Amino acid sequence: MIVRHLIKELLEQAMEEALNRDILPGGTPTDIVVEHPQSAEHGDFATNLPLKLARSLGINPLEIAQRLAPLVRPDDAIDKVWVEAPGFINFSLKPSWLASSVESILEDDESYGNVPLGKGESVQVEFVSVNPTGPIHVGHARGAVLGDALANILSAADYLVTREYYFNDAGNQMENFYNSLYVRYQQAFDRQVEMPEGGYMGDYMMDMARAIAAEEGERFLNMPSTQAVEELGQIGLGRMLKGIQDNLERLRIRFDVWFKEHTLYEEGQYEKTMDALRQGNHLVVRDEATWFASTALGEDKDNVLIRGSGVPTYFAADVAYHYNKFVERGFSRVVDIWGADHQGHVSRMKAAVGALGVDPQRLTILITQIVTLKSGDQVLRASKRTGDFITLEELLDEVGTDPCRYFFLARSPDSQMDFDLELAKKESSENPVYYIQYAHARIASILNLAGENRIDYRGGDVSLLTDPAELALIRRMVALPELIESMAITLEPHHLPHYAQELATAFHWFYQQCRVVSSTPGDEAITRARLKLVKASSIVLGRCLRLMGMEAPEKM
RNA sequence: GCGCUUGUAGCUCAGUUGGAUAGAGCGCAGCCCUGCGAAGGCUGAGGUCGUGGGUUCAAGUCCCACCAAGCGCACCA
Numbered sequence: 043m044i045v046r047h048l049i050k051e052l053l054e055q056a057m058e059e060a061l062n063r064d065i066l067p068g069g070t071p072t073d074i075v076v077e078h079p080q081s082a083e084h085g086d087f088a089t090n091l092p093l094k095l096a097r098s099l100g101i102n103p104l105e106i107a108q109r110l111a112p113l114v115r116p117d118d119a120i121d122k123v124w125v126e127a128p129g130f131i132n133f134s135l136k137p138s139w140l141a142s143s144v145e146s147i148l149e150d151d152e153s154y155g156n157v158p159l160g161k162g163e164s165v166q167v168e169f170v171s172v173n174p175t176g177p178i179h180v181g182h183a184r185g186a187v188l189g190d191a192l193a194n195i196l197s198a199a200d201y202l203v204t205r206e207y208y209f210n211d212a213g214n215q216m217e218n219f220y221n222s223l224y225v226r227y228q229q230a231f232d233r234q235v236e237m238p239e240g241g242y243m244g245d246y247m248m249d250m251a252r253a254i255a256a257e258e259g260e261r262f263l264n265m266p267s268t269q270a271v272e273e274l275g276q277i278g279l280g281r282m283l284k285g286i287q288d289n290l291e292r293l294r295i296r297f298d299v300w301f302k303e304h305t306l307y308e309e310g311q312y313e314k315t316m317d318a319l320r321q322g323n324h325l326v327v328r329d330e331a332t333w334f335a336s337t338a339l340g341e342d343k344d345n346v347l348i349r350g351s352g353v354p355t356y357f358a359a360d361v362a363y364h365y366n367k368f369v370e371r372g373f374s375r376v377v378d379i380w381g382a383d384h385q386g387h388v389s390r391m392k393a394a395v396g397a398l399g400v401d402p403q404r405l406t407i408l409i410t411q412i413v414t415l416k417s418g419d420q421v422l423r424a425s426k427r428t429g430d431f432i433t434l435e436e437l438l439d440e441v442g443t444d445p446c447r448y449f450f451l452a453r454s455p456d457s458q459m460d461f462d463l464e465l466a467k468k469e470s471s472e473n474p475v476y477y478i479q480y481a482h483a484r485i486a487s488i489l490n491l492a493g494e495n496r497i498d499y500r501g502g503d504v505s506l507l508t509d510p511a512e513l514a515l516i517r518r519m520v521a522l523p524e525l526i527e528s529m530a531i532t533l534e535p536h537h538l539p540h541y542a543q544e545l546a547t548a549f550h551w552f553y554q555q556c557r558v559v560s561s562t563p564g565d566e567a568i569t570r571a572r573l574k575l576v577k578a579s580s581i582v583l584g585r586c587l588r589l590m591g592m593e594a595p596e597k598m
Numbered sequence: 599g600c601g602c603u604u605g606u607a608g609c610u611c612a613g614u615u616g617g618a619u620a621g622a623g624c625g626c627a628g629c630c631c632u633g634c635g636a637a638g639g640c641u642g643a644g645g646u647c648g649u650g651g652g653u654u655c656a657a658g659u660c661c662c663a664c665c666a667a668g669c670g671c672a673c674c675a
Contacts, residue, residue, distance in 0.1 A: 073615080075615065075616095075617095077614085077615090077617080079617090079618075080617095080618075080619080080620085080621090081618075081619070084618065088617090088618085090616090090617055090618095090656095093617075093655070093656080096655075097655085103655080126618075127618085128617095128618080128655070128656085129655090130617080130618070173675070175675095210675065213674090213675065214674065214675070215674075215675055216675095329673080330673090331673050332673095333673095342600080342601075342671080343671085345672095345673095346672085346673045347673095348673085349673040350673060351673075353673085355672095355673065355674085355675090356674070356675045357675090359675095360675095381669090382602090382603075382668075382669045382670080383669065383670070383675095384669095384670085384675095385601090385602050385603075385669060385670055386601075386602075386669085386670040386671055387670090388602080389601090389602090409602080409603075409669090411603060411604075411668075411669075412668060412669065414668085449610095452611075452612080453610090453611065453612085454611090454612080456603060456604070457603080457604055457605090457611080458603080458604065458667085458668055458669085459610085459611085460610075462610085473623075473624080474622085474623060474624095476637055477623085477637075477638090479637090480635080480637050480638075481638090483635070483637090484634085484635055484637095484638085487634070487635055488634050488635090490634095491634050492634085528614060529614095531614090532614065532615095534614080536612080537612085537614080539612095540611095540612060540613095540622075543622070543623080544622085547622090547639095550638055550639065551638095551639070551640095553634080553635095553638075553639085554630095554638070554639045554640085555639090557633070557634070558634055559633090559634045560633085560634085561633080562633095576634095597635095598635085598637070
């Protein structure tokens with residue numbers, strides 16, 4: 043059980059008793075908030091309940107606290123309950139309970155930290171979803187890392203998670219891509235043809251065209267251009283997707299579903315969606331186009347779903363896609379992760395989902411803010427069109443997967459971030475990534491030593507763990523389930539890297555203070571107890587690293 | 599012009615539902631290994647939390663205005 047919940051329960055019971063025994067008058071019920079005090083002298087947990095009640099009860103908060111505190115019933119986990127001005131009730135954890143939690147961690151092993159929050163509810167996390175018209179760049183990587191970590195956390199919180207990548211294989215930009223590729227292909231055979239207006243000018247297009255030319259020969263030169271564009275396009279699309287998959291694989295990200303826009307039309311989902319909107323009176327025809335009447339739903343303006351030409355817009359496809367997510371596939375919740383350039387689409391997408399009869403609360407759209415790439419003082423602009431960008435691949439070559447994941451993950455997606463390549467490279471030898479992994483390697487090395495010395499610590503007595511450094515380490519470890527729960531609720535994985543760092547600090551401090559494998563006669567018992575603690579640390583730290591998608595090295 | 603996001607230490611950033619002395623890493627000044635990995639530990643300096651109002655017993659956190667930065671505001675995706 044999460045200790046915070048336990049304390050909340052104890053307080054609820056105390057309140058009830060206070061009411062029943064007329065120790066406190068009845069008042070307006072307030073939510074009981076249990077928090078972690080900043081300072082250790084205020085205990086492990088604290089509540090401001092008396093301060094909140096003071097007004098409605100008309101009693102001095104300190105007085106309320108003093109009446110309430112004695113009613114908190116004793117518990118194995120709780121050491122002391124005391125009152126402090128101006129009206130806090132503080133709780134400290136019992137050292138013996140902390141020590142015994144080491145056994146629970148060992149017992150839970152890999153599953154330590156899991157919380158029964160989602161109860162098997164199905165959640166789809168859709169992320170990256172870059173159109174396969176160009177390579178993945180740094181900005182996409184941020185959303186990729188966020189989505190993946192979020193999916194890991196939701197799984198740990200007992201949700202049934204599907205990771206999904208959506209890509210538009212229909213539409214203008216793909217046509218443009220196909221045409222650009224055809225031109226580059228012809229140019230590879232020294233034909234004098236011009237790139238189309240607004241074509242994809244990046245070097246990768248030339249590289250790909252040359253590679254296809256080398257593999258497939260000149261057969262596309264000798265067929266009608268529409269056929270050549272079509273066939274060449276499919277080859278190009280396949281190659282782009284492969285490249286994206288390879289890149290993501292290097293970032294250690296795998297998707298359960300690669301969803302193609304195309305299938306929405308083939309399987310009638312698009313038609314069904316439009317019918318549903320029509321039946322709900324959400325469609326209007328104006329200037330030959332069909333609009334989503336979102337103004338009626340409180341939006342700033344209406345949006346075109348079907349152009350005058352009869353061709354559906356990107357928005358129409360996206361609405362159909364969300365119809366597919368909620369209605370066809372029945373996900374109970376959906377999390378979309380979009381880049382900052384899509385932020386203006388959030389409210390209309392939610393409006394559209396609502397118009398389809400789905401509670402918009404079931405859709406969460408997370409926006410990752412822009413990543414500005416810098417090299418020293420120089421700002422590097424990212425633009426797929428001109429081909430002037432830093433790709434994910436280049437980033438991984440420069441800084442490696444783990445630092446890349448850590449840097450993106452440690453920052454709240456709401457704040458735009460500077461990613462200085464120079465700095466990231468320079469810090470590679472001396473940054474939090476290595477600090478945390480170093481702790482893990484240290485742990486492994488201690489456990490190895492114990493193995494070499496043939497120390498069997500299974501019978502170790504954890505009640506011997508009483509040193510402040512030992513208890514501080516355990517305090518950090520028992521906080522993991524609560525953290526996972528809160529991250530799963532707020533959908534904010536960026537707390538995890540910070541927790542991992544605190545945990546590593548606690549371990550390093552313990553290591554400094556307490557000799558684990560001791561050859562001094564008489565130390566056998568404490569050695570065994572501490573080895574249990576070390577093993578538990580390995581479980582918790584390893585869990586954190588895996589949730590972040592980082593390696594948990596035995597050696598460095 | 600309207601909307602979304604951001605503004606916290608020299609730099610990069612944390613700061614859950616308002617709480618009791620505002621935190622971390624890097625950088626800077628020092629100290630600690632003839633025993634498990636010094637890629638480590640400890641101590642110190644460094645802050646008008648963009649500005650000004652307001653709500654509250656209590657505001658970095660909530661509300662309003664302003665300033666600054668980024669991103670949106672297409673029958674593009």
